[in-house]
Amino acid sequence: MRALLVTLPNSVTHVPLCCHEETGMTIDPIQPMSALYRLFAGRTDASRSVEGNAGTMGLGEKLWWAHKFFVGAVEHAEPGKGIEEHFAAQDLSFGRPAGFVPVATARLSSAGDILTSEHLRPDTTAHIWDEVGDFLFGADLAVANLETPVAPSRPVGAPPKSILSAPPLNSSREVLEIFAGGDRFGFFSTANNHALDQGPDGVRETLDVLDEMGVGHVGTARTYAERDAIPVVDVEGVRVAFVSYTFSVNGRQVPAGEEHLVNYLRLNMPDVDLSMIERHVQIARDDLRADVVVACLHWSLEFESYPVRTVITNAHRIAELGVDVILGNHPHVVQPIERHSYVDGSGVERDALIVYAHGDLASYLDAVPNSKVGNLVRFSLHKGTVAGRETTVIADVSCLPILRRARFDRDGTCTDFRIHDLSAFLRRHEQQGDLDSADLAEVRRLADLTSSLLP
Template sequence: MSGAALVALLAGTAACGPFGSDDEKAAADGPSFTVAAAGDILIHPQLTEQAAKDAKATGKGEKGLDFDPLMAGIKPVISKADLAICHFEPVAGKPEGPFESYPAFRVPPQIATSIKNVGYDTCSTASNHTLDHGVGGVTNTLNVLDKAGLKHTGSARSAAEAAKPLIVDVKGVKVAQLSYAFGFNGNEVPKDKPWLVNQTDFDRIAAAEKRAREAGADVVILSIHWGRENQPNPSSSQLKLGRQIAEKTGIDLVIGHHAHVVQPMEKVDGTWIAYGLGNEVARHDVPTGLTEEGVIGWFEFTKRGGEWDVRAKYLPTLTEIPPEPDESGKLPAGAVTDHRLLDVAAALRDDKDLSAQRRARYRLAFERTEGTMLNRGASKDGLVPLKSLPQ
């Protein structure tokens, strides 16, 4: 895309406002609603340590952990959506621990409360880590999400629960969510509990959409755990399956996870596919820069002429990571001291005290995410940032 074209796109976005214009709403002849969806939520030990530090400062949380400050930066956006969808990748443990990291996650359940507090409504739970701790891990995770007030789909505690489509009323529109994963890190789905977690298969996905429609769904959204880790480009299998879904089912939106880095969006046969939303929040042992960057997909559904028109936008995010202390135990001058999840555009706009180094890092996160989002030609189908990059 030329610089002039990109400037025009950004200017157009700024003119209509980040959450859609009144003119667009007036042009609709049916209902409309917005969906926000973000990437993998993985709680590594450093984030649990941050929650313990924050609990001491806030006096809030449960069992000495408060994840609200970590997540607060995205609340103004997530809470604005009519439907906000998270991807809960790990297994939830008990509030007091013990907790485990890679390769078999068992994370503080307190994170679910913070996911709810920033405005999420529902979470997909089918991932390669779903079976890290067997049937008990699945059961506890879903109990934790229930307690937090989060709806969920992708794994189940019974055959009856698995068979019932998740359908949410969103401004009078019945929206179904499906969730599937490619595999489970060598853990087998129990033969006597084939319903425990959804494993990716085109025919299964198509059948699940049909069941959701029969149960009254007006819109069907698929959350799918797929692709190759740490690869910004979608794999050939992602592209093939994405096209199959777009061309041979009525699924209205595909939301991808697993790569831990941002992958592009693309409109295929009228259906938006977000191949990979990166990490919503994580702290890998070896941060790469890309693993701290994520994106919130923002989708505006409007009924026009009896059909759903879906317009896509994106919001770059960044998980700030404090640097390692020097030999004396001190951090470099001006360094961040806490892990924080940021709306990059908002941080650039609102924090007037940013150092030149941090400002440059934020701009890099925004521009790199923007380049990835658009590298399969999505600009021609109207993909624009939810908020423009401040100058």
């Protein structure tokens, strides 16, 4: 999510376009859309190879973003690249190699972006986990992306009702406790485009809160030493290292001399310098004796159902640096999953699991219908030996598509916020017949879209 400053020809000037968490916009989007259609020719239903970085966007790319937000999310891949066919042919049946002797097994679950919203409160979320909690928290460790700073010394800031303003995001500890600690999420990535919304002090406060709650984190840091102290979590005898990076900081300046604050790499660009990732993987493998490296990446393009070719290429490059699992976020919609097979430098065949985008876990982007659904992922890590050689392999990959729904009172105040099992929700309401025909048709459309993207 971001604010975009757009100068519109023959129209209002300097209109910030920002993702918001409610309907009820206060300006008519027809004028910017007219400018969009005057500017662009050709297909608008397929991905375009752009960076998507709010800090570097020109006018054309800003208008393309506005099209995706106001007119409709993009459900077709970049043309002529074979991307849809590539993902349709994916086989995610990771398995143990012949002769594998198991020693330990860890089960991990992963989810998407957690974004602040005035709808997310302790009194509205009493039943938020009823349908998906077993899938997520029945694993040995649950991981998600915390996309909202938690800086207690500063006012809470949520995406605005109006698109005329875009206050920096900030949440509270009481909201964070809906998600973190105890038997809920035990680890967060914090490198994302909102990491600097509350400035350097906001980064430090967020990490202090997570430390106080006993929740692991990676991607932002208070010092250079902390940035390079790669966290390794012992999960049922499997040593799992986590690294995290973001393609954007929404045009905010990382203070000179404090580059440790957020791991900022332009991951959506071709030929991006991946030396930081390579160094961190080496620290995890060689110095900390990690069995597995998981990379949480904030990347790809918002409101698009497929990654562009540049992102796919960079995913493969990152995997081949020694990353076993990539957990992607940022697009606010579901993107596919891939098994990337390659031969490493020592001649060993390896498989990497790449989740390009989970979609949001908790948000309320009601203006973008495709953002109402997300994906939860669960997988096992089996540590053992093959012919006396130690190895850890991925297995048992499964997905649970989700649907977020909120209920409101007559004043428009949220009274209940839930994350539903999408398939179970659709079956239940088809049987009960208690949704109006348009609502039911939309849920069916979202279920069909999600099933076309996932195994």
